[in-house]
Amino acid sequence: MMAGKYLINLAKYLREFTAAGRLAAISRGLALFLGGFTLLNLLLALRSPGFDGNLWWIDLRWLPFSAARVALLLVAGLLLGYALYPRLGRRRRRVTLAVLILFGGITLANAITYWTLLANGSLYTGPGISFSLLITAALCSSVIRFYGTRRQQTIGGHAGC
Numbered sequence: 001m002m003a004g005k006y007l008i009n010l011a012k013y014l015r016e017f018t019a020a021g022r023l024a025a026i027s028r029g030l031a032l033f034l035g036g037f038t039l040l041n042l043l044l045a046l047r048s049p050g051f052d053g054n055l056w057w058i059d060l061r062w063l064p065f066s067a068a069r070v071a072l073l074l075v076a077g078l079l080l081g082y083a084l085y086p087r088l089g090r091r092r093r094r095v096t097l098a099v100l101i102l103f104g105g106i107t108l109a110n111a112i113t114y115w116t117l118l119a120n121g122s123l124y125t126g127p128g129i130s131f132s133l134l135i136t137a138a139l140c141s142s143v144i145r146f147y148g149t150r151r152q153q154t155i156g157g158h159a160g161c
Helices: 002-019 023-049 064-083 090-119 133-156
Strands: none
Touching: 023 064, 023 133, 064 090, 090 133
16 A cells, blocks of 8 residues: 555656656756767777776676677667757657667666675675666666657657657
8 A cells, every 4th residue: 555655656756757857858968978978988999909998887798799889889879869869750769768778677687797796795895886777777767758758749749858
């Protein structure tokens, strides 16, 4: 009973937050930062082989090297595209959502790996929260924003940016 009331209040808060445009500004700012950070690290890796600054937010070492670079370039392009030109057509919105959900899942798996290593004593760190988890939250804010945009287009007839 208490959990149901909490979820209703949370849903109401998220609706108001999205409607006020604050979530759009936050998600676009995070997309600009993360897309720019990723692109900059990819460019730096061209100059310094073996450098992987993107490892701070996502671990793609399980992928072949070139596939990981293409995936990072794709997500950087989509994030920068959203940050600089937020009006998304249906196809671009679907591709962006799919990529964000995929990368959000990967960063969540990275956070779980971090906690597993921390619990096993294989890793020591001060704060006890992984940067990947913060990135997961940032990607989730963008996913919520995209969902809100789709609903506004369906219900209101236009997208608010």
